[in-house]
Amino acid sequence: KAGVTQTPRYLIKTRGQQVTLSCSPISGHRSVSWYQQTPGQGLQFLFEYFSETQRNKGNFPGRFSGRQFSNSRSEMNVSTLELGDSALYLCASSLERAVNTEAFFGQGTRLTVV
Amino acid sequence: AQSVAQPEDQVNVAEGNPLTVKCTYSVSGNPYLFWYVQYPNRGLQFLLKYITGDNLVKGSYGFEAEFNKSQTSFHLKKPSALVSDSALYFCAVRDIGGYQFYFGTGTSLTVIP
Numbered sequence: 001k002a003g004v005t006q007t008p009r010y011l012i013k014t015r016g017q018q019v020t021l022s023c024s025p026i027s028g029h030r031s032v033s034w035y036q037q038t039p040g041q042g043l044q045f046l047f048e049y050f051s052e053t054q055r056n057k058g059n060f061p062g063r064f065s066g067r068q069f070s071n072s073r074s075e076m077n078v079s080t081l082e083l084g085d086s087a088l089y090l091c092a093s094s095l096e097r098a099v100n101t102e103a104f105f106g107q108g109t110r111l112t113v114v
Numbered sequence: 115a116q117s118v119a120q121p122e123d124q125v126n127v128a129e130g131n132p133l134t135v136k137c138t139y140s141v142s143g144n145p146y147l148f149w150y151v152q153y154p155n156r157g158l159q160f161l162l163k164y165i166t167g168d169n170l171v172k173g174s175y176g177f178e179a180e181f182n183k184s185q186t187s188f189h190l191k192k193p194s195a196l197v198s199d200s201a202l203y204f205c206a207v208r209d210i211g212g213y214q215f216y217f218g219t220g221t222s223l224t225v226i227p
Contacts (some may be wrong), residue, residue: 004157021222035215042220048213056214097213099146099208099209100146103215107157110155
């Protein structure tokens with residue numbers, strides 16, 4: 001069974017640009033979450049999608065958005081990039097929305113804003 | 115509010131010795147606790163979880179964790195460390211309402227040959 005796939009693996013963007021990251025969850029998994037990982041702030045929750053609907057959102061500005069498609073694939077978009085958006089963005093999929101369910105993470109997309 | 119704390123940024127252990135990576139938690143309600151490992155330039159890999167039941171949880175790659183309710187701890191252990199265990203380890207708690215993970219700050223484990 002294929003794992004969580006994130007594309008692209010690496011991105012370099014200029015301040016002010018926008019970027020779209022993609023995530024394909026494990027087949028059959030309906031919940032997709034996104035996390036930002038930085039050396040200073042650690043792992044922080046961005047948002048979660050289930051059945052094409054955003055179910056939960058972390059404390060990030062409106063420049064960060066996402067969506068989920070009918071096949072559970074998800075994209076996140078960051079507009080008007082800032083230097084501080086440089087991070088590893090991780091996507092995680094779970095079979096269900098449940099507290100006792102583990103999540104499986106992709107390898108991440110390393111975004112560098114210059 | 116849910117949170118976990120990893121008091122040690124760095125743990126060094128000799129190959130073949132037992133290892134412990136510490137985690138304490140603060141939750142309202144029942145805790146749903148997880149351990150993940152991250153290798154360089156990779157995502158997080160699930161090791162084990164505590165939901166309910168036995169306080170000793172066995173997971174992948176020979177790791178286990180001990181849940182202690184009175185000490186609000188969930189320490190990760192392995193009887194005999196391997197050099198390949200060197201990585202960054204994260205403790206996490208699942209939020210009951212929103213289902214997101216709250217992660218600790220991570221502990222870098224180095225196993226010395």
